[in-house]
Amino acid sequence: MKKAIVSVIGTDKKGIIARVSGLLYELGINVEDISQTIMQQYFTMIMLVDLSESKKDFCAVCEELETLGKEIGVDIRMQSEQIFTAMHRI
């Protein structure tokens, strides 16, 4: 599986996009699309990423993102794009 959705939700602050995309860059993961908004005062962002050249496996990337999320005080998850396509597209 190559495509995944990274979702970032939390209190808005400087540098969230920079920190997340920086980590993805270090891991060899390409960001293909970004969508970001403020929902109910929360910073909310999803990124479509391509893991085909990732230096680490899926679960290890999830863990790194989670650790970064704790560090900067936002909730970061990565899930296979398949689950959202399955549920929300006919």
Add this chain to the structure above:
Amino acid sequence: MIQINEVIETNKMVSAEHLDVRTVTMGISLLDCIADDVDTLCERIHDKIISKAKNLVPVCEQIAAEIGIPIVNKRISVTPVSLLTARTGGAVKVAETLDRCADEIGVDFVGGYSALVQKGMTEYEREFLLTIPEALTKTRKVCSSVNVGSTKAGINMDAVALMGKVIKKTAEMTAESDSIGCAKLVVFANAVDDNPFMAGAFHGVGEADCVINVGVSGPGVVETALKQVKGADLTVVAETVKKIAYKITRVGQLVAQEASRRLNANFGIIDLSLAPTPVKGDSVARILEEIGVDTVGGYGTTACLALLNDAVKKGGIMASSHVGGLSGAFIPVSEDIGMIESAAKGILKLEKLEAMTAICSVGLDMIAIPGDTTSDVISAMIADECAIGVINNKTTAVRVIPVCGKKEGDVARFGGLLGEAPIIPVNNTSPARFIARGGRIPAPVWANKN
């Protein structure tokens, strides 16, 4: 690209509404394990199950991590054991082997300590049925089911009479743990070959060698969706359930596809059943109450359940390439907090539960009854359920627990997903003369469709 609100909706279903995949069940044919002696049989069974299912748990955990949705149970179903031991006997040894396999692989349950006696019983099948109490006492994870009726065959009342006694004996042998053995024993009419849910799962003889069947869940998701349409008419209610059932089922479809591919097994079916658990926010009863019945068990309950069951199917069928199993709303009393509360108040009674079983899957399920209920009354209960199933061309079942030493008003506690159940009263009018007749209730007229 996927929209932000779609990602949030999916993740909220998991974090706040208990969306999960209830079970990934691997069905394994053991017909090629049949041997002339029981030790060789057990050795072959062990080797085959381990070779097919050794990666079941890690693969499911990997898939769950990738999609961000929990897969609660990993299970195995096997060819009905009565067929495997027809020549050798020694079925309890096979049960112990299955239990060992379950522990080694790390699955929650193994189903298939089963017999199909809907039309008649051979001597080895009669002997097999008598081993069920011992098998369920000596094992922890083995589940047993017996099919005693079908629309094509009618109802085998000799088997029905025997199963009343088997249930009583199982209750007595597991008396110290609130007769929990009976929670692992189901008596069916029109049992299906590809059911992923326990305790009734077995791997039918018409199935492929190794098959993945998936049971989805999500009562909490349906309840939350219905809270958004308060006061709307029932067509809106049905449409809302259909849409959400579609989404839930798509999760199951994806998991089934991925699991079967990674485990080198056939994709069998998705079971569309809404399966509750005892935790708050995961209750089928609460959906019926959200539709508008004050307390489940009151008048209107059956109609609401019919609407729910039908809408779940309509939404789910389009979402999956193969739908099967039991596919309907489950109403296991001890596993549903709304049912538990209503039964404890005396509102949800056996008679209403019986009516509910006429229009949903699967039957009188996880109902604790007084320990002094006679085997004849239990057999008659089974006969009534079978009649509903056979005449309506649907699966019905009985999983009642006559809790030794407990009476109406007491509570049986099983723990975990099996929950707890108030002991509810039973009509003890004697059906002894009816049960003693034996023989077979003929198949209904519409069994003759050819």
